[in-house]
Amino acid sequence: MHKRVKVKAYAVILVGGKGKRLKSISAASCPKAFLPITRTDETMFRKTLDRARKFIPASRIIVVANKHHADLVKKDFPDIVGENLVLEPLSRNTAPAIALAASLIEKRFTDAIMLVLPSDHHITGESKYAECLEKGIDFIKRHWREDPLIVIGIPPRFPATGFGYIKLQPKGPDAISEDIYGVDGFIEKPALKIAKTFLKDGRYLWNSGIFIFRASSILKAVDEFAPAISMVLGRLGAVRIDALYKRLPNISIDYAVMEKARAIYCVKGSYGWQDIGNPVSLKEVLEKELEGSGRPSVSMNILEKLGRITARDKR
Numbered sequence: 001m002h003k004r005v006k007v008k009a010y011a012v013i014l015v016g017g018k019g020k021r022l023k024s025i026s027a028a029s030c031p032k033a034f035l036p037i038t039r040t041d042e043t044m045f046r047k048t049l050d051r052a053r054k055f056i057p058a059s060r061i062i063v064v065a066n067k068h069h070a071d072l073v074k075k076d077f078p079d080i081v082g083e084n085l086v087l088e089p090l091s092r093n094t095a096p097a098i099a100l101a102a103s104l105i106e107k108r109f110t111d112a113i114m115l116v117l118p119s120d121h122h123i124t125g126e127s128k129y130a131e132c133l134e135k136g137i138d139f140i141k142r143h144w145r146e147d148p149l150i151v152i153g154i155p156p157r158f159p160a161t162g163f164g165y166i167k168l169q170p171k172g173p174d175a176i177s178e179d180i181y182g183v184d185g186f187i188e189k190p191a192l193k194i195a196k197t198f199l200k201d202g203r204y205l206w207n208s209g210i211f212i213f214r215a216s217s218i219l220k221a222v223d224e225f226a227p228a229i230s231m232v233l234g235r236l237g238a239v240r241i242d243a244l245y246k247r248l249p250n251i252s253i254d255y256a257v258m259e260k261a262r263a264i265y266c267v268k269g270s271y272g273w274q275d276i277g278n279p280v281s282l283k284e285v286l287e288k289e290l291e292g293s294g295r296p297s298v299s300m301n302i303l304e305k306l307g308r309i310t311a312r313d314k315r
Contacts, residue, residue: 124272153205
């Protein structure tokens, strides 16, 4: 174990996801992360940002978004530092986005830890959410030389077929901690029959898409397991990003790195989590958020539209 080290933590907010299953509500010009989900019309991106700002200063929050959504980001985050807004010319999934952010962070602070936060999740129990992230940061500090890569897992509430799963290693006498597990593997969106067995088993968690690692650690893993990404990013600066980005593979960080790397750990989340991926999940969140509110709002208009959509789909 390495001696305790002092590090800086950065948050990387990913504004991706085209929201194909929400295309009746969102659009290419205004993706689902910018949909309002509260009675005061705060967007999912703004809620993600507010959670991050509770323990990371604005100067260390990086946003990776499509170049066409720069104004939407600035509307919710007007004090974003210019170089902290990373604009992709086209979407290439999470692996290139995370690797690009990591390379920028490492140049600023070699030993920085980065929290990767999707912007299209609904989270409740925010103090427990913060505790979960802090456990991950602390684990990395205590296992510095191991270059751990951490994913946050959520105990499943039902046999979901639309989420990826994390298989945990069984607990033994040498267990890492009560809420931190080694990872046996990742399973992508299983069939219903298999999802039901996962629910009963107890060793499978939903993959939240939230990651914690040192910028240098994830870059080492990308070099080893996704060299095509490293080769392209290594030329940035000499060649414009628009010319290079289309050469990047369209691949998630799970497929590119997490399923192949060593020293993968999972922090079990104890907070409320919901991925906003379809009209039903968005409707459930809005109904809870807007309960008892008679105030006209964009959120209320969306909820009414969702009611019509879900009613039509049941016919």
